[in-house]
Amino acid sequence: MDFTRFIARHVITLPRSGIRDFFEIVARMDGVISLGIGEPDFDTPWHIREAAIYAIEKGRTHYTSNLGLIELRRAISRYVEKQFGVSYRPEDEILVTVGVSEALDIAFRALVNPGDKVMFHQPCYVSYHPSIVLTHGVAIPVPTYPKDNFALTADALIAAWQPGAKLLVLNLPCNPTGGTCTREQLAAIAKFCIEKDLLVLSDEIYSELTFEGEHVSIASLPGMRDRTILLHGLSKAFAMTGWRIGFACGPAELIEAMMKVHQYSMMCASIVSQEAAIEALTHGDEAVKHMREQYRRRRDYLVRRFNELGLKCHLPRGSFYAFPAVPVQGMSDRDFAVGLLQTERVAMVPGSAFGANGTGFVRACFATGYEQLIEATKRIERYLARLQSQRRA
Amino acid sequence: MNQVLKLLLERTDLSVEQMAQVLNVSVEEVNRQLDQLKQNRILLGWRPVLNLAKEQDGVVRAVIEVRITPERGGGYNRLAERISRFDEVESCYLMSGAYDLLVFVSGPSLQKVAAFVSEKLAPLAGVLSTSTHFLLRSYKEHGFLLDVPPPEAERLKVTP
Numbered sequence: 001m002d003f004t005r006f007i008a009r010h011v012i013t014l015p016r017s018g019i020r021d022f023f024e025i026v027a028r029m030d031g032v033i034s035l036g037i038g039e040p041d042f043d044t045p046w047h048i049r050e051a052a053i054y055a056i057e058k059g060r061t062h063y064t065s066n067l068g069l070i071e072l073r074r075a076i077s078r079y080v081e082k083q084f085g086v087s088y089r090p091e092d093e094i095l096v097t098v099g100v101s102e103a104l105d106i107a108f109r110a111l112v113n114p115g116d117k118v119m120f121h122q123p124c125y126v127s128y129h130p131s132i133v134l135t136h137g138v139a140i141p142v143p144t145y146p147k148d149n150f151a152l153t154a155d156a157l158i159a160a161w162q163p164g165a166k167l168l169v170l171n172l173p174c175n176p177t178g179g180t181c182t183r184e185q186l187a188a189i190a191k192f193c194i195e196k197d198l199l200v201l202s203d204e205i206y207s208e209l210t211f212e213g214e215h216v217s218i219a220s221l222p223g224m225r226d227r228t229i230l231l232h233g234l235s236k237a238f239a240m241t242g243w244r245i246g247f248a249c250g251p252a253e254l255i256e257a258m259m260k261v262h263q264y265s266m267m268c269a270s271i272v273s274q275e276a277a278i279e280a281l282t283h284g285d286e287a288v289k290h291m292r293e294q295y296r297r298r299r300d301y302l303v304r305r306f307n308e309l310g311l312k313c314h315l316p317r318g319s320f321y322a323f324p325a326v327p328v329q330g331m332s333d334r335d336f337a338v339g340l341l342q343t344e345r346v347a348m349v350p351g352s353a354f355g356a357n358g359t360g361f362v363r364a365c366f367a368t369g370y371e372q373l374i375e376a377t378k379r380i381e382r383y384l385a386r387l388q389s390q391r392r393a
Numbered sequence: 394m395n396q397v398l399k400l401l402l403e404r405t406d407l408s409v410e411q412m413a414q415v416l417n418v419s420v421e422e423v424n425r426q427l428d429q430l431k432q433n434r435i436l437l438g439w440r441p442v443l444n445l446a447k448e449q450d451g452v453v454r455a456v457i458e459v460r461i462t463p464e465r466g467g468g469y470n471r472l473a474e475r476i477s478r479f480d481e482v483e484s485c486y487l488m489s490g491a492y493d494l495l496v497f498v499s500g501p502s503l504q505k506v507a508a509f510v511s512e513k514l515a516p517l518a519g520v521l522s523t524s525t526h527f528l529l530r531s532y533k534e535h536g537f538l539l540d541v542p543p544p545e546a547e548r549l550k551v552t553p
Contacts, residue, residue: 017553019551019552019553022551023549023550023551023552026550026551027550032550034550034551036550036551036552037548037549037550037551037552038552038553039548039552041548125553126553127553175553294403297400297415297416298415300417301414301415301417304417347550347551349551370404370407370411370415371407371411374411374414374415
């Protein structure tokens with residue numbers, strides 16, 4: 001039976017994630033060292049897990065307010081004010097979501113009319129483009145470049161801008177590039193947004209994992225608070241990917257619009273995860289600091305080795321990803337990654353999975369143990385040597 | 394803090410070669426820093442962390458609360474050091490509260506540990522009383538959980 005006639009046209013034409021294809025090859029193999037994972041290798045700190053167990057014990061098993069537990073929203077408000085220097089009212093300017101993924105999805109659904117233009121920098125997280133397409137928006141990718149260490153520049157925005165553009169999605173520090181913007185660069189972007197009357201969706205999920213300099217939220221810049229929906233969550237910094245807790249902070253009317261979509265689809269995030277999130281935000285600082293220190297050392301090691309091996313790579317200022325260029329002329333990132341996986345069993349994600357502008361790069365996650373990183377770079381060295389000798393032959 | 398020490402505290406099972414690679418220094422430099430730590434008596438030595446329940450030649454361990462008389466001039470130190478020198482004593486701490494010294498001892502059998510307490514420790518001049526508690530079961534040793542298999546967490550191999 002032909003089922004395609006039952007499937008919505010815009011879903012049929014939506015491509016599968018390049019990561020999913022790659023995952024299926026990796027899943028069939030043994031002995032793989034994976035640098036392809038987009039999550040911390042740490043388990044959630046015990047005090048956070050324990051808070052969740054306690055919540056279950058005392059019968060915290062019911063629905064919560066659509067917006068999320070008020071105690072959690074208060075904790076978020078305090079945390080965001082301390083971390084980002086912007087204050088939001090717990091009562092009506094904060095919405096707790098099922099990961100930042102849901103926050104993004106409902107933001108697009110709440111804001112995008114069919115045909116509305118949405119700008120986002122690319123290479124970028126795999127779901128931005130599809131999420132825009134699913135709401136019948138028009139996606140406008142804005143390239144970021146290795147020469148800028150993959151920071152988004154106002155020049156690139158100006159070049160890509162089209163009349164009628166309504167939204168700009170930011171993800172700084174960025175998955176997959178680790179690129180981020182300085183305060184000056186952000187100020188230029190803010191100026192552009194004000195000039196062009198753009199609303200910003202700022203996904204700052206990697207903000208705590210900023211290794212050099214300060215993390216600046218665009219929401220904290222003059223004139224930007226009411227023009228920004230700040231999206232954040234606990235997955236990366238607190239090693240809580242499986243708990244699925246994210247949140248959106250913004251002007252009450254926009255949060256209300258998102259809440260409408262949220263209440264009819266998700267209702268609320270899991271109460272147990274929300275309880276864990278309260279513990280994380282109020283007592284998790286030390287654990288975050290400890291993990292960040294370790295990521296930093298691993299980053300320094302991996303990026304140095306990549307550059308020694310000829311995989312040209314900037315030092316990512318944030319996130320836990322290195323994004324080196326494929327070092328072999330004329331070889332696609334996918335062929336390079338598949339070859340590396342098949343001959344040496346090291347998994348890195350082809351950059352093209354993160355959009356056309358990621359072509360020619362691979363993403364390597366350094367949130368993994370030293371032994372694996374050391375062994376992975378040994379194997380990559382061997383792989384490169386083999387490629388070279390094949391070329392000579 | 395010494396960078397080798399930082400790494401040791403984080404991960405004790407890296408080889409000197411691996412530490413050198415991670416820290417981007419030579420093997421000689423790692424060795425030099427390790428020597429320095431030993432010379433300064435910061436790094437005192439290495440011991441394996443064992444699950445003794447799985448070791449056939451079982452060891453009996455006990456914690457002893459010891460009350461002692463402090464001495465003019467030396468306080469608790471002289472007697473504490475003297476007690477610490479016994480091979481049976483694994484660790485010895487001066488405590489606040491109801492007793493003075495907390496002494497961790499081990500021996501091949503219950504009798505041997507009991508004999509140590511009654512024949513060596515308790516008769517020492519200055520020791521006022523001892524209260525011995527035998528360890529029944531260990532759940533965590535030096536940061537390692539026992540009887541919990543190392544987490545081969547079911548992480549997906551590739552995620553966005």
